[in-house]
Structure formats: structure tokens, C-alpha cells
Amino acid sequence: MQIGGVDALELAARYQTPLQVYDVGRIRQAIRAFKRVFEEEGVSYEVSYASKAFSCLAIYQVINEEGGHTDVVSGGELWTALKAGFPMSKVSFHGNNKSRSELELAVEHGVGVIIVDNFHEIDLLSQILEEKDAEAKVMLRVTPGISAHTNEYIQTGQVDSKFGFDMASGQADRALELVLANPRLQMAGVHAHIGSQIFDVRGFVGCAEKLCQLAEDWRDKYGYETEILNVGGGFGIHYTDQDHPLPAEEFVRAIVKAVKRQCQEKGLELPEIWIEPGRSIVGQAGWSLYTVGSRKDLPGYPSYVALDGGMGDNIRPALYQAEYSAVVADRPQAEAEEVVNLVGKYCESGDVLIKSCPLPKTEPGDVVALLSTGAYGYSMASNYNRNPRPAVVFAENGQAKLVIKRESYDDLLVLDLKY
Template sequence: MYLHGTSKINALGHLEIGGCDTVELKKEYGTPLYIVDEHLIRQRAREYMDAFKASGLTFQVAYASKAFSVKAMCTLVEQEGLSLDVVSDGELYTAMQAGFPAERIHFHGNNKTPDEIEMALDAKIGCFVVDNFTEIHLLQAMAAEKNQTVKILLRITPGVEAHTHEYISTGQTDSKFGFDIGNGSAFEAIELASKQSHLQLLGVHSHIGSQIFEVEGFQMAVERVAGFAREVKEKLGLTFQVVNLGGGFGIRYVEGDTPLEVSQYVKAITDGVKNHFAGIGEELPEIWVEPGRSLVGEAGTTLYTVGTSKDIPGVRKYVAVDGGMSDNPRPALYESQYEAMLANRANEPAAETVSIAGKACESGDMLIWDLALPKVETGDLLAVACTGAYNYSMASNYNRIRRPAVVFVQDGQSDLVVRRESHEDIVRNDLIPARMNKQTVTS
């Protein structure tokens, strides 16, 4: 397993993250356990900030909180000077409870409800990323009722198909998101939004997908958005103050993944803006980006305890752990691949090939196929790398399995940031109707 960030093998032959021995973390917090390398997240955040500062452009880096949204993460993001993207009232509430500055919150989503919009208006967030014509009219009406003028970006689809999984590709024409440039709806939306009395149109937002390993898609998106900006300037006399080019910057999950350095992604985007937006307005637009996975993905490790095994001679050996698709549904959703090691026997050579099964009552609950490990024994600790993004946030209570705890580790200190769910938590919202408490007799 490739060791990311502060991860290393210590003198005891144990995996250590943030100066904390994973064997000791298991004793203190139990398993499954999400372990988050705080230092690595802060390092990545600073890489983005430094790269944009070097470009000389005005910018905002906003963390896409859908990747991993808890109060401690919102606090970390605020401390590093980043803005924050939310896509639901739950993510907005989390940010507000963490005391995140509302003016640095951007609200995304293709179907914001009236209740969500009202909550965001009352919080006086910094910007709405408007996704469709219905939302333009709804937001205008609700802002007018509250006598507010709200800042918006319009989400547009530039017709760029990124090289990624079809479920996380979003910039192509056939997408549930945004206004399409090619069919004219983006121009129509700009014209409509610019006439609304309680909407302040800052510019546009474009996102082409996730887990992208090359810059060509971003460069093409910049060129197409700039072409659209030029058309808007010529026909409507409007210029974009802000151009948000989304996120999607890839990370290394397994051998063969080849993500670029943060600075390479940023340079491709900022160079493209300087080249293609020159002359459209008096000044170049402010550039926003929205990294999510690339900030937190590699910083996360999930620790499991090995339970049972099943050896089918000549076919496969299954090794089951005390978690699975309830804490990591990505292999089932996207056929995602991961690397892993025995955290308590990290120096031992591989002796067998096994497949890691989860404990859910589902044949598809498989975390890793064909993993080389030392001879696995019941009670071993399995550490799965790069689970910081879309693992906790997609976790469920399937089979009424309790969701794991989350700890931040740094400089030898571990801090619980999410408690492990209890059995009481599982049934907390359950109700039994009074009529069912009456004794019934069936024949």
C-alpha cells in the first residue's frame, strides 16, 4: 500500500498516521474507524492557495463539502482561508453550526427546495449557484419577499466530456446539471437572470467531472466558457466578474493512477484564463475553483478488524471485515479500487491473495478483489487507504449497521470529531403508531 501524507511504518511494524499508532487507535476508538490525517489536508489547502497566489489572479478556493462534511472539517477549512460549497440544508446547517462565515458559503444543487433557499437567504450566504430556470424565478421571488439582493452564478455545461466514470462526468451536453451552451439555454438564462431585480449576476460556473488526471479538459472548458463570455459581452454588453471552473482534480487510489500536482492543474486553468479572457472585459474575471476529493481523499484511512474467512480451493479466499458497503459504498457504485495493508503486521511479506468482503447481507458488498497480504488471521487490522472523500459522506445504516467514528490525527494526538453511532441512535427517530399498541387477534 502506498503511504500518503504522514503515514509510515513504525518500529513496532505498525501503520502510523499523524504520529498515532493505528493499533492504539483501535484500542481507544474501536473499528471500523475513519482516520483523517489533518496535516495532509492543511498541506493540500495551502498548495491550492499558494498556486493561485503565484498566478497573480484574484481567486477563491472553495472546499466542496459534499466530499466530507463534519463540523471539524468546516473549522479546518475556515482556518485555512478557504470558502465552502454546500449542496443541501444539512451541509449548510453543519457549516453554520461550526461558525463558518456565511459570506464565504456557496450553495449548489440542481433541485434546491424552497425551505433550503429560505434557510440560505436567512443565513445571508455569499452566493447561489443557480442550476435551472425554475430556480431563477423562485430565488427572485423569495429574495424580493425578504427585500434582499443575492449574488448568483449560473451553472453552464460547456460540452466537455472528461475522461472519468460516466456517473461522475458532468460537463457534457447530456447532463442533469446546468444550462447548456450549445443549445442556447445558457445565453437565455444569462439574459433572464440579468433582468431580475433581486439577483446580482456575478458570472458562471462550469464543472466537467471528477477524478480527472489531465489538464486538457480544463483547458477546453476555459476556452469554451471564454467564447461564451465573449458572445454575452457582444450581444448583451455584460461581462463576468467571476468564473468558477469547478473541481474534479484527481488523486491516487491505486498503482496506475497518475494525478498531477495541484500547481499543474492550477497553472493550466490560470494560463487559460489569461489567454482566452484577455480583451473581453477591462479586467480578467475572478477565478473560483472547488476541490473536494483532492483535499481530503488521500488524507483518509479506514481501519477494520478482520473477522471470518472462507477459502474456496482453486477459486478464491474471502476475508471479511467488520465494515463494508455501509461505510464505503464506492466499490459497489463505481467499481472503485483501493489499496490496503495489515496495519498491525505492516512489515510482513505477502503470503496469500485474498478478497476483502464486507459484513452486509449483500453479495455485492466487496471492498477489494485480489489483494496480496501476509497470512491473514482473525483479529488482524486492515487499513484501507484513500477513504477520506465520499466514504463517510455516503455511509448508510444498511442492515442497521452503525456508522463509524471519525478521528483527526496530527503530531501524535488523536481527537474524536464524530462519535460512533450507538444502538440508541439507530432507533432514535423510530415511532410505533398508537393503534399498533392495541392488542389484535387474527384468526
């Protein structure tokens, strides 16, 4: 098995397991595919990488090399992008409860756009700008009333959501009034995000249409012309053979055509169109490598094959029943000989990475690879059971580069104080 032209067994031997490996070439290809659609359609755009999928110094360097934009959702992500040398003018700052210190950090370093989520944030940001005698470009996040076909934990566009200003009740209009009345706030556009791991293009088309309707209303009521229309991300990817996603760029083409059509019908100037792919950029570019350890066989039940990682480096299966595929790294094309439960080493019965996983026979010491783990694995990793988080390696053109060191036991104690 090769990842970025590097042998997976060599990677496991050199960096040990559990190990997260990214094929950087696939990351670049995904970004370029998105950009190509916009350029073919002749529209102004930004492909804004959603940092929450995976954030570290190295990923921001790659995004920057590809001419990308990025969105951050915390002071920590913002600080990482800053230290990576990412241009702050190409950063947008999300979050439903940004703190004063986070907003101050964004203002001090000239973040390109702050995506305002609620009335409290308008007040808080206004205070900060007054104190610092500064201005900030903002967008308003709205909830368009669309529930995407996805897990309820990751639906964000419906009315009953913690995110954004509701359109139907007039909250979005009131927010716009407050922003337009404040000379320190520069209104740039509108944002919506309807969910994650979405396979049906109709939700995105519906979202684009609703945002265009809002843009028409704002023009007619307030004389405000929307400069940027940001439809978020959430494009589904392939995890198992049960998933049949469209190529992500087909979602983009459908969105662009819907916006063009709506703008022509409503007499609107065509705005910049922004998307925020995260999973669809890094998800299928990532693999998790584990070493097989113990095994438990029960008559009449799938055997339990234990790996040296688990919910500490990938909590998604335990959190919302995410499903993955796996192969044995030294024979990835081998026929399945048994069905097993691939479990982790953590002290939880729910620490199951893949239930009923078809695999060839394995022995202790074999390296197993979980596929498409590049999004939300490492970024949601923890030190549960006081286990160190894994290392992360970038592989490209047959070369491997360590980009996040494996935590040591001493690292676990860095913030501890004796009583």
C-alpha cells in the same frame, strides 16, 4: 502505521473499528498547495472546498482556519457549516433541485453566492427574494459540452446532464437575460464542473476556454463583464498503483494560464478564478481501519477475508467499482503472501471492498487499513442492515480528536415510532 503522528493500532484500540481517521496536516497541505499556485500566478481566487466529499463540524473549522471557501449542496451541509461558525459570506450553494426551504435558509443567513442550476430555480429564488425584500448574489452553472475521461456516473459537463444550463442551445444566454432583468439578483459569474477523478489536464483547459468564450459572448451581447470564472473540481487522486495523477496544483496552473491567455486574446478583464476541490483535499488524507473477522477458503479461488465494515461505510466499490489499496496496520510494508477478496459484513454478494487484494497473511483480530478513503466514504455511509455508522477521528501532530461519535444501537431508533 502512523496517521497524523498517531499509531493506527492505538486508534483502533481506543475508538474501535470500523473507524475513519483523517490526517489533518495533509488536509492543510493540500489547501495551501492550491493557494500557493494562485498566489504565484498573481490572480484573485477562491479555493472552495466541495463539502459533498466529507461534511462535519470539524472539517469546516479546518477549512476556515486555512482561509478557505466552501461549497454546499444541501440544506444539511449549509446548516452544518453554519453551526461550525463558518462565515456564510464564504459559502456557495449548489444543487440541481434546491427546495424552497433550502433557498430560504440560504437567503436568511446571507450565503455568499447561490449557484443557480435551472429556470425553475430562477423563478423560485426570485419569489423568495421578493417576499423577503432581499437580494442575492448568483452564479450560473452551465454545461460546456465536455465529457471528461471518468466513470459515466460522475461525468457532469456533457450536454446530456441533469446539471446546469446548456450553452449550445442558448439556455445559458436566456438564463443570463433573466438574471440581469431582476434587480434583486446580482450576477457574479459562471460555473462549470466536468466530472470527477480526472487525470487529464486537457479537459480542464478546454472547460476554461469555453467559459472564456462565453464571457466574451456575454460582454458583446449584453455588456456584462464576468467577475468570477469557476471551473469546478474533479482533480484525480491516487487510489491504487494503476492511478498516475498529476499533482493537483498542476491542474490549477494549467487552468490559470489558459484563462490568462484567453482573456488577453479576447480583451477581457481577468476574472477571479475559483476551483472546487473536494476529493483532492480530503481523499488521500483519510484511512479506514477495520478488524479482520471470518475467512472462507476455496480451492482455486481467492480466499474471502471479512472485515467488520463494508458497503455501509464505503459504498463506492459497490456503486461504481471504485478501487482501493490496503495494508495490514502493524506491518504496512510487509510483502504480500496471498491474494484475497476483502469483503464486508453486509448481506449483499456485492459487498466487496477490494477484489484480488494482495496482502500478507492475516488472522482474526488483525487491523487492516484501506488507503485514500477520505472522500465519499463517510459522506455516503448508511445504516443498511441496521448497522451503526463508524466514528471519525482527526489526527494531527501526534494527537487524536474524536470529531464524529460512533452511532449506537439506540441512535438507530431515535426517529422510529411504534405503530
